[in-house]
Amino acid sequence: MGPDRVILVEGEAATQADLACVSLVNYGAYTAFLVEGGGVRGLDLHLARLEASARELFGESVGETRLRAFMRAALDDRQAAWLRVSLFSPEIGPRTPDWTGRPKVMIAASPPPPPLADSVRVQVQTHVRDAAHLKHAATFPLLRARRLAREAGFDDALFADADGRISEGSLWNIGFLRGETVVWPRAPMLAGVAQALIDRGLASVGLDAVREPVRREEVDRFDAAFLCNSATPACAVTGIGSTSLPESPAMIERLRQAWRSNPRQSI
Structure with missing residues (x-):
């Protein structure tokens, strides 16, 4: 652990037993986000x-008050x-999967990362995440897909x-652009916070959104595509498999403005 990273469990320095637990048992969930000026865009959604x-x-919630207190402790x-x-x-x-109760909260605080990229070319892979609606701890398939x-010569999957x-x-989530409309795919997936923040701000930049099925063989019918996550408000997807898409920097900036239109919420 570098000097700029702090890991707390229940508001106190993580112990060896805490770290052994999360290292050896891949069961849990998380969320991750950027803190700017002491506030967080979409904190309500992360909570x-x-x-x-x-x-x-x-089987039991943590409680928003406790979560906020642990976040403040990690930030110092x-x-x-x-x-x-x-x-x-x-x-x-593995031998005790049926325990029910309030989970522990582990928070890692580190320096803000840069965005994923300015533009990416992606490889389409046949895969559906297990329990796709959850941001869970089983990240092996995701890292394997990126690798x-x-x-294969692409940037991501x-x-x-x-x-x-x-x-x-x-x-990340992907969105497609058709004229002045953002098209979000309709399929089992994690509902991203950045995706929701863009949705909240679209009207402020003169755009709207729909959700509809998008098939891999149909991507060439869109004007452009972009990805988004909490570290990358909007980034052009310039290639999907063998299909090239325009970068559309003006539209990417409107999407970033839609994201920025959401005020930072105090922790």
Whole structure:
């Protein structure tokens, strides 16, 4: 762990037992976000994600007041940071999967990362994440997908199901542009916070949005495409498989403005 990274569990320095638990048992959920000027865009959405995940995976919520207190403890006096807030339980393991109760909260605070990229070319891979609606701890398939994509000469991986319906990327959501409309794919996926923030701000930049199935063989009918996550408000997707798409920098900037239109919320 570098000098700029702090890991706390329940507001205190993580112990060896805490780190062993999360290293050896791959069961839990998390959310991650950028802190700017001491505030977070979409903090309400991140808190809601954590509470819903806690109830579904552990049977009991953490409580917004506790979550906020742990976040403040991890930040200390930092005004800018990247926070990863994870839920886990030392009571759950391969032989004890049925424990129910309030999960522990682990928070890693580190310097803000740069955006993923300015533009990417992605490889379409047939894959649907297990429990796709959850941002869970099982990240092996995601890293494996990115690795395979890069070995094949692409920047990242885009997922589609066996019927060719596009869902999401390895670490991000994808949106397509058709005129003045953002088209979000309709398929099992994680509902991203950045995606929701863009949606909230689209009207302010004169755009609207729809959700509809998007098949891998249909991507050439769109004007452009972009990816988004909490570290990357909008980034052009200039290639999907063998299909090239325009970069459309003016539209990418409007999407970033839509994201920025959401005020930072105090922790």
